[in-house]
Structures are given as structure tokens and as C-alpha cells.
Amino acid sequence: MKNLNSLLAGIFLAVAFPFGALVISSQVQLGSLGPAPAEEGGPLFPSREPGLAIQGRAVYVSLGCVSCHTQQVRPAGQGSDIARGYGVRASVARDYVLQKPVLLGERRIGPDLANYGARAKELGAVHAAIKHDGQFTFLYTGAKQEVASERAVALAAYLQSLRQDYSSPEAKLKQ
Amino acid sequence: MTQENRSGRPQGRPPEGDSRVTRTEVQLRGPFLLFFISSVIWLLAASVLGVIAALQQGSLAGAAFRDCEILTYGHVAAAQHNLFVYGWGFNAFFALNLWLLSQLGRFELRNGWLATLGGVFWNLALTYGVVQIFAGNQTGFALLEFPREVGPVLAVAFLLAGFWPIVAFARRPTGHTFASQWFVVAASFAFPLTYLLAQLLILWQPASGVVQAIAHSWFVSNLLHLWFGASALAAVYYFLPKVLGRTISGYYLAPVAFWSFVLFAGWTGPAALIGAPVPLWLQSVGVVAGAMLIIPVIITAINFHGTLSSEGGWSRAWNDTTLRFVSFGAVAFTVFGVLNAIFSFRGYNAVTRFTSFAAGQEQLLTYAFATMVLFGSAYFVLPRLTGSLWPSAKLVHVHFWSTALGAVASIVALLVGGWENGKQLADASVSVQQIAKSTTSWNTVLSVSAVLLLVGHIAFALNAFGMILKSSAPASAGRHD
Numbered sequence: 195m196k197n198l199n200s201l202l203a204g205i206f207l208a209v210a211f212p213f214g215a216l217v218i219s220s221q222v223q224l225g226s227l228g229p230a231p232a233e234e235g236g237p238l239f240p241s242r243e244p245g246l247a248i249q250g251r252a253v254y255v256s257l258g259c260v261s262c263h264t265q266q267v268r269p270a271g272q273g274s275d276i277a278r279g280y281g282v283r284a285s286v287a288r289d290y291v292l293q294k295p296v297l298l299g300e301r302r303i304g305p306d307l308a309n310y311g312a313r314a315k316e317l318g319a320v321h322a323a324i325k326h327d328g329q330f331t332f333l334y335t336g337a338k339q340e341v342a343s344e345r346a347v348a349l350a351a352y353l354q355s356l357r358q359d360y361s362s363p364e365a366k367l368k369q
Numbered sequence: 370m371t372q373e374n375r376s377g378r379p380q381g382r383p384p385e386g387d388s389r390v391t392r393t394e395v396q397l398r399g400p401f402l403l404f405f406i407s408s409v410i411w412l413l414a415a416s417v418l419g420v421i422a423a424l425q426q427g428s429l430a431g432a433a434f435r436d437c438e439i440l441t442y443g444h445v446a447a448a449q450h451n452l453f454v455y456g457w458g459f460n461a462f463f464a465l466n467l468w469l470l471s472q473l474g475r476f477e478l479r480n481g482w483l484a485t486l487g488g489v490f491w492n493l494a495l496t497y498g499v500v501q502i503f504a505g506n507q508t509g510f511a512l513l514e515f516p517r518e519v520g521p522v523l524a525v526a527f528l529l530a531g532f533w534p535i536v537a538f539a540r541r542p543t544g545h546t547f548a549s550q551w552f553v554v555a556a557s558f559a560f561p562l563t564y565l566l567a568q569l570l571i572l573w574q575p576a577s578g579v580v581q582a583i584a585h586s587w588f589v590s591n592l593l594h595l596w597f598g599a600s601a602l603a604a605v606y607y608f609l610p611k612v613l614g615r616t617i618s619g620y621y622l623a624p625v626a627f628w629s630f631v632l633f634a635g636w637t638g639p640a641a642l643i644g645a646p647v648p649l650w651l652q653s654v655g656v657v658a659g660a661m662l663i664i665p666v667i668i669t670a671i672n673f674h675g676t677l678s679s680e681g682g683w684s685r686a687w688n689d690t691t692l693r694f695v696s697f698g699a700v701a702f703t704v705f706g707v708l709n710a711i712f713s714f715r716g717y718n719a720v721t722r723f724t725s726f727a728a729g730q731e732q733l734l735t736y737a738f739a740t741m742v743l744f745g746s747a748y749f750v751l752p753r754l755t756g757s758l759w760p761s762a763k764l765v766h767v768h769f770w771s772t773a774l775g776a777v778a779s780i781v782a783l784l785v786g787g788w789e790n791g792k793q794l795a796d797a798s799v800s801v802q803q804i805a806k807s808t809t810s811w812n813t814v815l816s817v818s819a820v821l822l823l824v825g826h827i828a829f830a831l832n833a834f835g836m837i838l839k840s841s842a843p844a845s846a847g848r849h850d
Contacts, residue, residue, distance in 0.1 A: 195546050195624060198539050198554075205555045205631060209562050209591065212635035216651060217570065217584045223648060225577045256505035258443015264723055268644035272719040277797035285646040290578040295509050295571075298582045298645055302723035302794070303426070305801055332438040 227291050232361035239360040240292055243352075250352025253345045255295065257330075264299030265308040267358065281309040286364040312359040320350045381620025382610045383473060383547050390753050393471045393478070398754050400484035402837065404464035404530070405747070407492050409830050411456025416823040418449035423819040427812035439503050447514045448502045454512060454592070455495050455523070458735060461743045462600040463488065463530050466553045468750055469607055470534040473550055474541030478533060487529025494522040510571055510585050512592060517572035520564070527561050548623040552603035555631050559595040563588055579647050586638035586655075593734055594634035594662075601698060601739040602630070602669060604746050608695045609676050612749070613685060618675035622668045630665035633658045640713040644722055652715075659713030666706025673699040690765055694745030697773060701737035705730065708784075720791040725811075729783030737776045744772065744829065751833060755840035759832055767828040775821030778814055786811030 195201060229238040243251075254260070267281030275281060285308055290296045304326075314320045321342055324330055331339050333346040342350070361367045422445045425434065434440040463484075471478060478484065498515030501507065507514040515523075534553045538546075567588035570576045576584055610617050617623065639647065640655030677683050677696055686692035708730060712721055721727070748765070752758060759765060790808055793799045 195551060196544050198535075201551065201554055202535075202558055204628070205558050206562070208631040208635055209559050209595075212638075213563075213566060213587060216587050216636070216639060216654065217566075217576070217580065220583050220648060220651060221576050221580045224580055227578060255509040256507065257438075257441055258447050258507060258509075260509050261443045261446045266645050268719075268722070272644040272715070273722060274795050274797040287579045287646045287648075289646065293578065294575060296579055296581045297509050298579070298642075300511065300641070300723065300727065301725070329435045330441070331436050 224287050227288050229291065230288065230363055232363060232366055236361075239362050240289055242292065243355050246348050246351040247355035248352075250348035250350070250355075251293075251297075253349045254352055255297070260297045260299045262301060262303035264302050264306045265356065266298045267306065267308050275306065279313065280306040282312075282359050283365045283367060285358055286362060288362050288364060289358050307353065307356055309356065309358045311354045311357040314354060317350060317354075320353055321346065324349060324353070381616035381618075381623070383549065383607050390756065391472070391475075393476055394468070394754055396481060397467055397471055397478045397484075400478070400481050400488060400530075401464045401468055401750075401754060403485055403488045404460045404467075405751070406834070406837070407488065408457050408460030408464065409826075409833060411452050411460065411495070412826050413823075413830055415449050415452035415457060416819070416826045418445050418452065420816070420819045420823055422446050422449050423812070423816040427809065427816050438505070444503050444505070444507075447507055447511075448499050450512065451502065451514055452495075452499060454735070455498075456492075458597055458739065459491070459527075459531070460488070461747075462556070462596070462739075463491075465604060465743060465746050465750070466531070466534045466557060466600055467537070468754075469549055469603060470537040470553050473547055473607075474537040476533075476537035476540055478537075483529050484533055487526045487531070490522060490526035491530055494519050494526060508572060510581075512589055513567065513571055513585065517568065520568040520572060524561055524565055524568070527564070531557050531560070548606040548617075548620070548627065549603040551624075551627045552599040552606065555627070556596050556599040556603070559591060559599075559631075563591040563595070579645070582642065582645065583639065583647055583651065586641045587635070588638070589641070590638035591635055593731065594637065595631070597735050597739040598634065598702075599630070601742040602702070604742045605669075605673055605695055605699050605702075608691055608742075608746065608749060609673060609699070612689055612692050612695075613676065613682055615676065615680075615682075617672050618679065619668070619671045623672060626665040626668035626672065629668070630662070633661045633664070637662060637709075637713070640718070641727065643715060643718045656713045656715065656718075660710045663706060663710040666703060666710070669699075670703045670706075674703070690769075691745045691749040693769060694741045694748065698738045698740075698742035698745065701733055701741065701776075705733040705738060708733070720795055721787055722791070724787035724790045724794070725783040726787030726791065729780050729787055732776070732780050732783060737780060741772070741776070744768070747829075747833065751836060755836055757836050757840040760835040760839065761832055764828040764832040768825050768832065771821045771825035771828070775818040775825060778821065779818035782811045782814040782818065786814075 229240055231238055267275045267283070267285045269284035270276050276283070314323070324333065324346060325339065333343050333349070335341045335343060421434070421440065422442065425442045425445065467478070467484070470476065498519040501516050501519075502514055506516050508516065534557045538550055538554050567584055570584040571581050571588070575581055606617065606623070636654055636658030638655060639651040640659045642655065643652050673696075677686055677699070683696070686696040712718060712726070712730070748759070786808060790804060793804045793807065
């Protein structure tokens, strides 16, 4: 305690050791995950996002949507995510390997969006959802806010691209 | 103050300072006031944004700002959070930590201009970052929302502005050390390390997939515990014995509190990821660390409440402005620690997850504990540095009551509202619309408490700025005692 060097060394270890054990070791464990087929020869999931969806993610980040929406489905037994229809299975780490940045979120002021693309059947419903009963009008033009701006089109494409309804090696769907 | 001078240095008690303004204080007056004034300005800005954000949450559809892209909730909430943490929390603790370790180590800050330069950089980078958030240029990671070019500037500014306590510790003339010194050294050393590593792995060289979220949870828990928590604990360890004129009870336990706090705090991050698509062992580590954090909480409770409980300490604390705020904070820290230990367990966490509960816990640590302690410290330190009295006793009362009530109301609303909300969310038969309806009453409480906090902060700012303006010469004789 009296010696600055040993005090600093102790603090350094107390910061560095958890960093190594929590962050670096999970990078070792998960860093090499990539899209993979659920069964040999099957299609690769998660699939690459369309370019428009990547632009839409930038809109999602820029508007701070993450402050009200999560993108993660908890396993059955923890909360009611699957019962609520937020997803058909729990999210797994592999679902996020192509996402930059990963937007898991911490608050559910609105519904979870991890599997929104599978729930939203048509584009009109997606735009209605983006408008949140009269909000985000700046994304639309026209007398009745019926014309979507470029950003709204991209955001809708991104929301439609959010799907976790495929089988992956860690989370197989029941046939 | 009743302080008898003893010849030997008693354990569990900071060294007797000169009751008049010391030379060390004259030297650090400039940087201290820069940090302090900017912190209060940011606090006011954050509280105005806090009111706007609370109103927006209360009436999601009918918000007055719904046509305004700049003031959309995702911008306001992020800017408020960052201004409160980096604007208020950091500037204020730069000032307090520097003063504290200069006093304890009799350190004369000769290169005050370096600290001032760091403060200027820090506040300019912060201003730029917040403007960028409003302009829609944010990263999506809580408390790392600033565009990534801000990070290195903040890190350099921190080294210039926030590293002096370590220098003060290294240059202290005596071998003896006091608990406050360990905690401040830990805060000043752990933060830049954490910040740089988090910047690197999240924004500059993003780790793959959910590892970003793991690094982020590690960063946030370190920021909250090792900057806010450790800095504020240092202040409590100093002011309680100082103002009461007695030793900390059970002081021999303080080293255990320090090391267990520093040791376990770094592991608690993944408790914020329970149920998330990250390895299960990580989540369990977070839960265990959260529960182990009860050890330093119990020891600090023995230290603080034991000191306050003997010989009418509570009533003396109530009648002293500094101690009234500081002991409010000390109680809040104990409550925070107990809640943190209980609610990191999976069963409870599954209910409170994704609700306002976590925000309530954060508010308990950063506001009810750290901010109240900072207020109390300001009432002690500012009169010494400016050489004048607090202009209005009435404003002090307004400040205490509105911040105390606002803090309690907002924390109860966030915690209880979060728990109720979580119970409903767990029941799949309750629709999202029904849940939204039942949270409106809690949102009203949150709006009222945001206004209360703003009123309290305005009262504090008027008083503090009035006092700073009144003092023309540094270190004159008329110190408030």
C-alpha cells in the first residue's frame, strides 16, 4: 500500500486479468465463428446482408434506435421472448458474426427486433412500424407522410433483413 | 469543526490539514476551478436533456419534438448520458481527486498549466462528441457513443488532466498512506487503461460479433465501479473522519475493502449479458463477481455507518452541509451494493432484464452515491479555494431537498417500475400495449423527478457561481468554517 509500484501493479492486474479472461478468451472462443450450414451441404447461415440493409443499419445506429430496441432472443425459461413471438429459437453467437456493429441493446421500451424480418410480412407494415404512430415523420415526405425517403427505404430493408429463423449448428429448429 | 491536534498520526484518519488555505491549494486553484465550473455547466446541460428525455418517454406518440430529427429520443438520451458521465462525473472528480491527493500528500502542483490544458482538451472533445451525437453520428454502444476520433483525444486529455493524483501520491513526503489515496490512485490508473482497450476492441479494430458486446459490458462496469465508485469512496473515507473529527471505525478492514473492490469490480460486466448469446460461463462469472462485491460493500458499511453511528454522529452529519450530502451518498452505496448482489442472480435478472431496473441501479451509483458525495465535497472545498462564503443558505436547502427527493423518486420509479414492467413482460399473455399503458404512471414520476433534479442543480450552480464571482483574490482569510 505504501509503495506506488506495487499498488499500481495490483491495480493493473485487477484490470488486465478480467480483460484477458473475459474479453480475449471469448475472442479466442468465438472469434473464428463464421457463417455455417446447419447440416453438411446445406445453405450457409447467417447469409450476407444486401447492401441496402447495410445502409439501413447506419440509419438505425444514427437515430439511436438501440436505446429502445434489443436484438436478442433469450432461451426459453429466461423471460417470455419465444412465447411472445420475438423469435423461434434463442439467439446464438453465430447469428451476429456478420453484423458491424453488433446491436444487442439493453432496454426494451419497444419490442425486440432480432427476428423482425421474419415477422413483418409486407413492406407497408414495416413503414407503419417505423412511423411509431406519428413519430419519425422526418423520414417521410408527402401530404400524408406516404413517400418514404431514401433513409426510410434503407431502414425498412435493414429491418426486413433481421432474421434468426434458420437452423444453425448451435441452434437447430425442430422440423 | 472540533479537531484536537495530536502529535502521532492516528490510523483511520486523514492527517490534520492546516485549517487555513494551504500553499498546495493556492497552486491548484486554477485547474480546480476550470474542472469545477465546466462540470457544473455540463451537469445543467445534462439535466435539461434529462427533462426532455423523461417527457419524451412519458408520451411517446405525442411528444412535442416528434418532427425534430435532432431531438429524437435516441439522440437526447445518448447525449444526456454522456454529458452526465463525461461532462459532470469526470470533470468534477478531476477536481476533487486532485484536491484530495494534494491535501493528503502535501503536493504542490507546479505544472498546473498541463492540467488546465488537459481540461480544455477534454471539454472541447466532449463538446464535439455531443454535437456529433445530435447530428446523428454515433456508434450505438452506450457510453462509447462518441464517434471514434473523440476517443484518443479524451484519452490524452485524461492523462494530462486526471493523472496528477498519481504524481501527488508518488511525491508525498511521508510513508504513511490513507484509504482515500488508494482509491483515487486506482480510479486514475484503471480508467485510461480500460478506456483505451475498449476503444480499440469496439471502435477501431472491432472484435468479431458478440465479443464487441462482451468488451462493452466489461468497459461499462469498470467505468461505473472503478471511476465513479472508487473516486466517490475515496471522498467518503476522507470527509467522514475529517469533518466529524474522529477515526473511521474498523479502519483495519479498509485495505480488504479496497483490494476486494478493485479485484471483483472488473469481473462484474457480463452480469449485464445474462440471457444474451454469449458463452454461459461468462454470464456465471459476472453473477459470481456481482455477489462477491458484497464483501467491500459490507466493509465500507462497517467503516462508514459505524463511524456515523457513534456519539451522535448522524445528527452532527445532518447539521453539517458537507456531511449531509456525503452520508446520503454513503447510505446509497450500501443500498446499491446489496441490490447489485441480489439482482445479479439469474432468476431475478430474468425478470428485470431489458427494463428500467439497470438504469435505476446505475442512477443509484452515479447519482445517489457519487453525485451527492461530489456536492458535499464542493461545500467543503470551494470556500477554501475561493476564500468566500456560500452566498445563500436558502439555496443550499433547495439544493439538498430537491436533489435528494429527485434522486429517491427517480430511483424508486426506475427500480419498482422496472420490476413491475419485468413481471408483465415475463407473462406472454400481457400485450406490449397493456404494458406501455401501465408504465405511464411511473413515467410521470420520472418526469417530476427530472424537474426536481434540474431545480436542485440550478440552485447549486447559482450558489457556486455567485461565490466564485465574489472571490477576487485567491486565498483570502475569510474562510467559512
